Amino acid sequence: MQAVIFDGRQITVNDIPKPEPPPGFALIRVLKAGICGTDLEIVNGYKGFKGVLGHEFCGIVEQSDNSELNGKRVVGEINVSCGHCNFCKNNMARHCSNRQVMGILGLNGCMADYCVLPLLNLHQVPEKITDRQAVMLEPLSAACEILEQVSLQGNEKAVVLGDGRLGILCAWVLAGLLEDVTLVGHHQEKLEKAEWRHLKTVINKFNTSEKADLIVEATGSASGFREAVSLCRPRGTIVLKSTVSSSIRIDLAPVVVNEIAVLGSRCGDFNDGLRMMLTYPDLKIERLIEAEYPLNSAVDAFRHAAETGVLKVVLKMD
Numbered sequence: 001m002q003a004v005i006f007d008g009r010q011i012t013v014n015d016i017p018k019p020e021p022p023p024g025f026a027l028i029r030v031l032k033a034g035i036c037g038t039d040l041e042i043v044n045g046y047k048g049f050k051g052v053l054g055h056e057f058c059g060i061v062e063q064s065d066n067s068e069l070n071g072k073r074v075v076g077e078i079n080v081s082c083g084h085c086n087f088c089k090n091n092m093a094r095h096c097s098n099r100q101v102m103g104i105l106g107l108n109g110c111m112a113d114y115c116v117l118p119l120l121n122l123h124q125v126p127e128k129i130t131d132r133q134a135v136m137l138e139p140l141s142a143a144c145e146i147l148e149q150v151s152l153q154g155n156e157k158a159v160v161l162g163d164g165r166l167g168i169l170c171a172w173v174l175a176g177l178l179e180d181v182t183l184v185g186h187h188q189e190k191l192e193k194a195e196w197r198h199l200k201t202v203i204n205k206f207n208t209s210e211k212a213d214l215i216v217e218a219t220g221s222a223s224g225f226r227e228a229v230s231l232c233r234p235r236g237t238i239v240l241k242s243t244v245s246s247s248i249r250i251d252l253a254p255v256v257v258n259e260i261a262v263l264g265s266r267c268g269d270f271n272d273g274l275r276m277m278l279t280y281p282d283l284k285i286e287r288l289i290e291a292e293y294p295l296n297s298a299v300d301a302f303r304h305a306a307e308t309g310v311l312k313v314v315l316k317m318d
């Protein structure tokens with residue numbers, strides 16, 4: 001089968017043997033795989049991962065011990081946990097201390113004709129959801145994680161910094177719950193694409209006299225963090241959503257003085273992403289996909305995804 005491989009230096013598309021699913025795993029024929037910011041960071045050295053890239057996919061179960069799932073269209077949670085450490089036992093399997101993460105840590109990814117994942121990780125995709133929508137479930141669920149971490153009443157004021165893929169998804173998730181959500185970005189086209197319901201968009205600098213209760217930092221830059229601190233009310237919350245390969249210098253004194261809670265936020269529960277997609281069919285999440293490339297053009301696809309101002313680029317295997 002063909003697979004997109006990162007060898008620690010460069011990306012190539014190679015012919016490698018089809019994976020054999022270990023017990024409890026399913027063999028999945030991949031239909032589409034998304035390129036996300038994390039993949040671009042890996043190629044820049046984040047996590048030191050080598051192997052088949054990719055963790056966002058939609059595919060068809062080709063072979064598994066669960067006959068009901070065979071032939072069905074699925075998406076998959078990317079963290080493969082051990083099931084017996086303290087985190088697993090306490091309902092925090094995504095933080096399992098022995099975890100492998102598809103295409104990120106110790107486990108081959110989904111940018112290939114086939115991939116394997118434990119049956120427990122799979123979610124069947126409802127008929128109503130198209131392949132192009134399903135491939136966006138992983139990042140949408142990651143955005144939904146904010147709602148797991150911060151309890152919101154509905155009357156809070158929220159600001160999302162960063163009009164990249166993840167920033168827009170976070171803004172949509174918050175706008176599903178809150179009346180007052182503003183997305184701040186630097187690209188007119190992206191902000192226009194992000195328009196949905198009552199979500200407000202602002203280009204460049206957000207000036208407000210009334211500070212926000214919740215800020216989502218999705219720019220991944222030191223200036224983004226500084227802006228988040230300046231926009232956050234005392235005892236408010238800042239959620240950090242980007243993983244960046246380079247370290248940044250930040251001044252934490254205002255965080256202490258204003259008693260701001262800073263939360264890291266990573267993957268989410270796919271059930272939340274699926275629920276959001278089914279609740280809001282008008283979201284048309286696939287509008288974030290700017291281009292689809294065949295698997296063997298993955299090098300061009302990565303180059304495209306890394307250009308500034310580009311939203312989602314997807315690989316297609318069919």
Ligand SMILES: [Zn+2]
Nearest residue numbers: 036037038056
């Ligand atoms: Zn991702």
Ligand SMILES: [Zn+2]
Nearest residue numbers: 082085088096
């Ligand atoms: Zn564990």
